[in-house]
Amino acid sequence: MKSLLKATAAAAVLVAAGSAASAADVKACFIYVGPVGDFGWSYQHDQGRLDAVEHFGDKLETAFLESVPEGPDAERALERFAREGCNIIFTTSFGYMNQTIKVAKKFPDVKFEHATGYKTADNVATYNSKFHQGRYIIGQIAAKQSKTGVAGYIASFPIPEVVAGINAFLLGAQSVNPDFKLKVVWVNTWFDPGKEADAAKALIDQGVDIITQHTDSTAPLQVAQERGVHGFGQASDMIEFAKDAQYTAIVDDWGPYYIERIQEVLDGNWKSESTWDGIAEGHVVMAPYTNLPDDVVAMAKATEDKIKSGWEPFTGPITKQDGTVAAEDGVTLDDGAILGMNWYVQGVDDKLPQ
Amino acid sequence: MRIELVKRKEQSKAMALLSPVIAIALTALSAAIIFSLTGHNPALGLYKFFIEPLTQQWSLEATIDKATPLILIACGLAICYLSNNWNIGAEGQFIIGALFGSFLPILFPDFENGATLPLMLVSGALGGALWALIPALLKTRFNTNEILTSLMLVYVASLLLDYLVRGPWRDPGGFNFPESRMFSDAATLPEVFGGALSLATPITLVIAIVLAVLLAKTLKGFEIRVMGQSPRAGSFAGFSAKGLTLFSFALAGALAGLAGTMEVSGALNQLLPTISPGYGFTAIIVAFLGRLNPLGIIVAGFVLALSYIGGEAVQTALGVSNKIASVIQGLLLFFVLACDTLILYRVRVISRRAPGGEASHV
Numbered sequence: 057m058k059s060l061l062k063a064t065a066a067a068a069v070l071v072a073a074g075s076a077a078s079a080a081d082v083k084a085c086f087i088y089v090g091p092v093g094d095f096g097w098s099y100q101h102d103q104g105r106l107d108a109v110e111h112f113g114d115k116l117e118t119a120f121l122e123s124v125p126e127g128p129d130a131e132r133a134l135e136r137f138a139r140e141g142c143n144i145i146f147t148t149s150f151g152y153m154n155q156t157i158k159v160a161k162k163f164p165d166v167k168f169e170h171a172t173g174y175k176t177a178d179n180v181a182t183y184n185s186k187f188h189q190g191r192y193i194i195g196q197i198a199a200k201q202s203k204t205g206v207a208g209y210i211a212s213f214p215i216p217e218v219v220a221g222i223n224a225f226l227l228g229a230q231s232v233n234p235d236f237k238l239k240v241v242w243v244n245t246w247f248d249p250g251k252e253a254d255a256a257k258a259l260i261d262q263g264v265d266i267i268t269q270h271t272d273s274t275a276p277l278q279v280a281q282e283r284g285v286h287g288f289g290q291a292s293d294m295i296e297f298a299k300d301a302q303y304t305a306i307v308d309d310w311g312p313y314y315i316e317r318i319q320e321v322l323d324g325n326w327k328s329e330s331t332w333d334g335i336a337e338g339h340v341v342m343a344p345y346t347n348l349p350d351d352v353v354a355m356a357k358a359t360e361d362k363i364k365s366g367w368e369p370f371t372g373p374i375t376k377q378d379g380t381v382a383a384e385d386g387v388t389l390d391d392g393a394i395l396g397m398n399w400y401v402q403g404v405d406d407k408l409p410q
Numbered sequence: 411m412r413i414e415l416v417k418r419k420e421q422s423k424a425m426a427l428l429s430p431v432i433a434i435a436l437t438a439l440s441a442a443i444i445f446s447l448t449g450h451n452p453a454l455g456l457y458k459f460f461i462e463p464l465t466q467q468w469s470l471e472a473t474i475d476k477a478t479p480l481i482l483i484a485c486g487l488a489i490c491y492l493s494n495n496w497n498i499g500a501e502g503q504f505i506i507g508a509l510f511g512s513f514l515p516i517l518f519p520d521f522e523n524g525a526t527l528p529l530m531l532v533s534g535a536l537g538g539a540l541w542a543l544i545p546a547l548l549k550t551r552f553n554t555n556e557i558l559t560s561l562m563l564v565y566v567a568s569l570l571l572d573y574l575v576r577g578p579w580r581d582p583g584g585f586n587f588p589e590s591r592m593f594s595d596a597a598t599l600p601e602v603f604g605g606a607l608s609l610a611t612p613i614t615l616v617i618a619i620v621l622a623v624l625l626a627k628t629l630k631g632f633e634i635r636v637m638g639q640s641p642r643a644g645s646f647a648g649f650s651a652k653g654l655t656l657f658s659f660a661l662a663g664a665l666a667g668l669a670g671t672m673e674v675s676g677a678l679n680q681l682l683p684t685i686s687p688g689y690g691f692t693a694i695i696v697a698f699l700g701r702l703n704p705l706g707i708i709v710a711g712f713v714l715a716l717s718y719i720g721g722e723a724v725q726t727a728l729g730v731s732n733k734i735a736s737v738i739q740g741l742l743l744f745f746v747l748a749c750d751t752l753i754l755y756r757v758r759v760i761s762r763r764a765p766g767g768e769a770s771h772v
């Protein structure tokens with residue numbers, strides 16, 4: 057018991073010394089829904105954190121909590137961050153939305169950044185990326201490379217972001233092959249390697265020779281690798297897991313955004329905004345094109361350049377699944393229509409869960 | 411050579427009281443070793459894990475918040491286990507209770523008055539009790555194994571919740587996300603002590619104390635203990651084993667259901683595809699850590715909650731993986747059980763020769 061007391065006393069001294077020694081100008085904190093080792097969504101957010109650490113050096117102190125369940129645990133984690141002196145807190149899952157708003161109300165001096173949500177406040181900003189731009193490109197590649205003319209899509213939840221991704225993929229594919237078809241499997245999870253792998257196997261058994269996913273694990277690509285079909289990495293470059301199967305990957309690069317926002321906190325001009333950037337701003341990056349013939353790579357790069365110059369994949373003519381017109385020739389859907397998308401384009405072999 | 415555990419004739423009263431303290435000290439020692447091995451300052455790690463959460467008001471509140479559902483569920487489970495009814499399905503009873511408690515604010519959001527919350531709490535307890543009565547009836551009527559049936563019903567319950575939140579009970583204004591509408595203020599559990607704690611905590615403490623009195627001072631308590639230790643003796647005394655099975659399951663289910671309703675009403679304010687990070691299973695640990703005694707369970711629930719809060723503190727302060735926090739929790743349980751075992755048994759090392767006179771190779 058005595059030694060425990062001694063240790064406690066020693067610790068107290070160390071804590072005091074520790075807080076005196078950390079002379080960082082700003083503290084940024086991150087809360088992740090998955091493990092940082094998921095090699096998908098949470099991994100990429102942590103890479104963004106590390107980019108910021110490298111950029112700011114001693115000026116920045118960071119902390120993170122991984123695998124935090126959405127709900128009361130998240131609320132407590134956020135409160136802990138706010139009390140431990142974090143100046144800016146990044147909450148990197150949609151499911152943290154209500155907790156972020158709740159804790160932000162209690163700590164008006166702390167800045168909060170919520171990824172992929174739609175609720176903001178004076179000290180709560182939101183940020184997201186135009187992943188659908190990347191999905192248009194991989195759709196084009198799929199249509200060029202597929203022999204069966206059918207691709208399989210492993211989808212998480214029928215929310216607008218995911219639906220827009222499915223539509224963008226198919227629009228890209230139809231720009232190459234107007235008869236291209238798409239099968240969708242809903243796995244109702246963001247991260248479940250077992251379920252994702254089962255979905256990939258079921259799709260391949262149904263004659264699909266290209267797999268793409270809106271879930272976070274590497275499992276579908278690993279199945280593609282085993283079964284000799286092809287696919288695309290999601291959130292991070294997954295080439296290590298599927299050397300022969302991955303054509304490219306849609307990489308979320310959060311580093312530039314995190315650096316920009318932390319800089320604004322340092323400069324004292326941080327404002328609550330809703331950021332939604334894409335390929336042009338470098339928030340969505342295409343991983344190196346592999347296992348592809350030169351002409352397909354050239355096509356993909358040309359589309360990338362076109363998007364960088366301001367062209368938007370959701371540009372008409374776009375026909376909905378029920379045959380009605382979503383956008384006339386040359387008309388581009390506005391941000392609101394994309395962010396609230398709840399309909400399929402023609403050619404999706406699935407009924408949207410409502 | 412082999413090692414045997416031999417039952418002690420007499421158990422030391424002093425050690426029975428000391429064993430949790432020894433277990434915590436051994437956990438702290440192992441935690442210090444783990445911190446050192448992973449290249450972190452062990453003294454700082456121990457301080458952050460075990461001490462700091464107790465020194466600040468907000469983390470103390472967070473610990474009590476986290477402990478509350480664990481204590482409430484564990485109290486009900488203790489009644490089951492004392493009477494030899496192995497209810498492993500508190501997680502399912504928690505979920506069904508939350509569903510029963512939530513239908514009012516979700517299906518009738520305009521029903522907002524003073525009766526809303528009491529109705530929700532009663533209906534939540536009722537739901538949990540009904541769900542728990544299924545394995546109880548199967549046991550008394552068909553002699554099925556209640557461990558299996560109560561556990562399997564957990565999966566049924568969580569799938570039912572999943573279906574409702576993604577389907578009929580989905581928030582119409584929620585962009586297709588799998589979550590129910592938010593509860594109105596009338597359906598939200600109020601905060602007490604100037605907003606420090608939710609009303610769930612005093613309710614839980616009152617129930618725990620009532621149960622402690624019930625167990626120690628009433629005939630029902632005597633019945634529960636007798637039937638657990640010696641059902642034959644109990645039946646001579648005129649106690650009904652079947653009646654007690656139904657009673658203990660219904661009570662445990664009601665308390666788990668109440669905990670579920672208070673969790674969705676007080677902490678979440680809506681239904682989500684998962685509403686419990688395994689409270690119903692963790693409560694089994696809490697029940698045994700607290701020696702199946704409601705007052706002991708209050709302490710045990712607090713200690714276990716502290717290990718969660720401390721685990722988060724070392725993650726942010728030292729940057730250790732959350733897996734290390736889980737390892738330390740596991741060690742705590744291991745040492746508590748090991749110390750308990752050594753109170754009841756002593757270790758005897760037997761060296762013996764194999765038959766035929768051949769020397770053992772060991």
